[in-house]
Amino acid sequence: MAAIGSQILPTKGPFQGVAEHSSKATQPDQEIATEKRKLLRYAVDRTNMHIELKQRAERVERAKVVPVSPTKVQSDIHFKAMMGPEYNSNLTAEEKVALFFEKHEILFKESDVTVTKAQQRIFCEMLQQEALHSKSVAFYHGTSNVVGFANDVASEFRRQLELHSTVDYQALRPFDDIFSDNMTISRLMDIYAGNDLSRGFQACGISTNIFPFGSHTQRYEATYHYFLANFTQEPPQKLLHDFLKRLRIDIDPKAFQAIYDQYICDSGGVCYQIFIDPEHIDHVAAPARENGGKNSLRKDGARLGEFSKVLQEIKEDPQKNAEYIQTVQARLYLDPTILQHAHIKTYRAKPLTPEQHHRYMTAIRELVERCVIDRLERSIYFPMKAFKGTSGRPRLVKQLQMLDESGNFNEYGLMTEDPDDWVVKIARLIEGDRTDDLVQLMIDTPTLDLRKTYDDAGLPGIPEIGVVSELYKGPIALAVYRALQGYRSKHRHLEEACQHIQEEALMQCVRLGDIEEAVRLFALEHHKDTTSTDPTIIKIKELLGENARIEIIIAHAAVIAIEHNQSKMLVWFLKKCEALGLEKPYIGKETIAQAIEKEHFDILKLALDHGLSIEPKQSAVINERTQ
Numbered sequence: 001m002a003a004i005g006s007q008i009l010p011t012k013g014p015f016q017g018v019a020e021h022s023s024k025a026t027q028p029d030q031e032i033a034t035e036k037r038k039l040l041r042y043a044v045d046r047t048n049m050h051i052e053l054k055q056r057a058e059r060v061e062r063a064k065v066v067p068v069s070p071t072k073v074q075s076d077i078h079f080k081a082m083m084g085p086e087y088n089s090n091l092t093a094e095e096k097v098a099l100f101f102e103k104h105e106i107l108f109k110e111s112d113v114t115v116t117k118a119q120q121r122i123f124c125e126m127l128q129q130e131a132l133h134s135k136s137v138a139f140y141h142g143t144s145n146v147v148g149f150a151n152d153v154a155s156e157f158r159r160q161l162e163l164h165s166t167v168d169y170q171a172l173r174p175f176d177d178i179f180s181d182n183m184t185i186s187r188l189m190d191i192y193a194g195n196d197l198s199r200g201f202q203a204c205g206i207s208t209n210i211f212p213f214g215s216h217t218q219r220y221e222a223t224y225h226y227f228l229a230n231f232t233q234e235p236p237q238k239l240l241h242d243f244l245k246r247l248r249i250d251i252d253p254k255a256f257q258a259i260y261d262q263y264i265c266d267s268g269g270v271c272y273q274i275f276i277d278p279e280h281i282d283h284v285a286a287p288a289r290e291n292g293g294k295n296s297l298r299k300d301g302a303r304l305g306e307f308s309k310v311l312q313e314i315k316e317d318p319q320k321n322a323e324y325i326q327t328v329q330a331r332l333y334l335d336p337t338i339l340q341h342a343h344i345k346t347y348r349a350k351p352l353t354p355e356q357h358h359r360y361m362t363a364i365r366e367l368v369e370r371c372v373i374d375r376l377e378r379s380i381y382f383p384m385k386a387f388k389g390t391s392g393r394p395r396l397v398k399q400l401q402m403l404d405e406s407g408n409f410n411e412y413g414l415m416t417e418d419p420d421d422w423v424v425k426i427a428r429l430i431e432g433d434r435t436d437d438l439v440q441l442m443i444d445t446p447t448l449d450l451r452k453t454y455d456d457a458g459l460p461g462i463p464e465i466g467v468v469s470e471l472y473k474g475p476i477a478l479a480v481y482r483a484l485q486g487y488r489s490k491h492r493h494l495e496e497a498c499q500h501i502q503e504e505a506l507m508q509c510v511r512l513g514d515i516e517e518a519v520r521l522f523a524l525e526h527h528k529d530t531t532s533t534d535p536t537i538i539k540i541k542e543l544l545g546e547n548a549r550i551e552i553i554i555a556h557a558a559v560i561a562i563e564h565n566q567s568k569m570l571v572w573f574l575k576k577c578e579a580l581g582l583e584k585p586y587i588g589k590e591t592i593a594q595a596i597e598k599e600h601f602d603i604l605k606l607a608l609d610h611g612l613s614i615e616p617k618q619s620a621v622i623n624e625r626t627q
Contacts, residue, residue, distance in 0.1 A: 041373055044372055048365065051165040055167045056470060075096075075211045075213075079096055081319055082100070082326070086103065093125075093128055096127065097120050101115060113225060125347070139276065139285070140210070140272070141271070141274065142227035144230050144232065145265070145270055149264060150240055161395070162396070168344060168345060169344075174243050177383075179336060185331070193294050194291050197291070205331055207331060210328065215327065218327075227271040228269060236257050246386065249371045249375050250375075259367065267349070270349075273346075274343075275344070275345075281308045282308050283338060287307055287330060288329045289327050290327070295324075297313055297324055297328075426468070426471055430476050438476070442480070443491055448493065448497065450497055451468070477504035477505045478508040478509065484498055557573045558570060558607075559585070562587060562592070563591060565598070565603050566603075567606055571610070584611050592618045596622070599625075601622060604626075
């Protein structure tokens with residue numbers, strides 16, 4: 001490695017004082033600094049891109065999970081104890097929540113929080129998640145959106161530095177070195193019992209309920225109250241100051257404050273639903289009462305201090321232990337070896353739309369990426385011991401050093417030995433919304449296989465993560481699909497590629513409300529049309545010719561409308577059937593079954609009312625649920 005200023009660096013590495021330039025730096029030194037900056041940006045960009053690829057694949061997998069009917073969940077212990085004879089284990093999540101609020105209406109009216117119907121649905125979702133994670137133990141922690149924002153920022157730093165890619169990854173504490181090797185949940189409770197507001201406890205522990213409405217008569221002990229009341233805290237920039245200072249990141253915290261002000265200052269409180277494997281419960285959880293005091297349960301004179309035993313005891317007879325169930329809480333020791341692998345779901349009292357959430361997370365990611373690049377370029381110092389959970393140093397550091405030492409880059413800034421170069425390039429082009437370049441790449445690559453599974457060859461230990469066609473999501477699919485139409489006849493390999501992204505392109509039309517374009521895309525794939533006086537069909541005919549049957553197009557459109565719960569689209573196509581004197585399309589049993597599982601009963605009832613042919617048993621289920 002060449003010299004920086006007058007100092008000869010003994011080893012390679014991206015942290016060897018790259019940006020600590022002096023005014024006497026020579027031209028070669030400046031060129032080295034420039035190249036190192038490029039290396040850092042490439043490595044961080046590539047890391048974030050791979051994280052995004054895996055997150056997309058995980059979202060696709062999660063979307064395939066069939067919802068579980070939340071009839072028997074952990075919260076039933078609380079409902080059964082508090083509702084008494086009115087409780088029925090066969091109640092739906094909506095019925096349980098509505099009955100609980102109805103039974104305790106006076107209590108909530110006297111409280112300083114209000115509960116909207118939308119927020120009741122959030123509590124229903126919590127129960128549904130309990131059902132989906134029925135083999136885990138659930139804990140609930142409520143806080144303000146200010147603390148939630150600080151956690152989101154810390155999580156993004158950890159995600160980039162440690163290459164975490166799971167979409168539900170949530171860091172509740174920024175660093176690992178605060179967790180002592182000899183600290184346990186028992187020792188934590190011995191030291192801080194009755195004093196969970198102390199800084200010592202808050203450094204590595206949190207107060208939780210084990211039911212969404214636990215401690216409901218003690219408002220300042222209840223998760224739901226912190227969630228709905230959104231108690232004001234210090235501003236985000238103050239909460240983040242120590243964290244940024246520890247990493248020696250030279251940025252004004254107001255930059256993060258601006259993101260908070262723009263996106264979530266009005267989003268209400270935050271609730272974390274934390275699912276932990278039962279085998280780890282007694283290592284991280286302890287039964288507690290208000291202010292963190294110990295709260296063991298006694299049976300036949302025996303003291304049951306282990307949380308798993310307490311949970312089992314109250315589950316066996318909730319009504320007998322109703323008084324204890326109302327007061328029991330849990331204190332969690334946030335041991336990173338366990339909590340970093342827990343499934344943590346985040347709820348907002350006033351949820352963002354998917355588009356708002358995407359913009360919010362993108363803003364955080366871009367600002368954090370800038371901080372990481374500047375930080376790694378600027379100084380040799382890095383708080384390695386803060387990342388105890390990653391063997392002493394963040395995985396990004398390891399990868400940067402590996403890349404710096406290899407020097408194997410091609411003209412595209414990609415590692416020449418990476419077998420997935422073209423997958424990486426596709427992802428980069430999609431991320432940059434470079435449709436023309438993406439289309440040209442597809443035209444110039446006859447061997448391109450969108451069915452191919454890809455993995456992250458640059459990150460050892462991460463398994464196969466998806467199919468290349470899953471990269472084409474959202475508006476880019478429609479833009480690419482349209483652009484490729486003029487090349488399909490000349491380049492045969494594009495035919496199969498178009499088929500793999502056609503459905504996503506179609507759904508983008510549906511999201512945009514462009515029904516005519518949706519019909520046209522169907523017709524393009526089936527090469528079918530017919531004569532008609534309908535103006536929409538005439539437009540299709542002008543584009544496609546006069547050789548085929550419109551019934552095929554309408555039948556496919558009706559199926560897609562039901563699959564994606566698009567009522568307006570379904571009505572539109574059914575009116576076309578009536579206007580053209582066509583037979584109503586038949587909707588297959590599998591499509592109806594999937595819609596029933598997703599509880600899309602309104603559109604199914606609409607289909608029945610418009611005379612669509614549906615199996616009698618399925619019709620009976622739809623009529624029963626919509627009465």
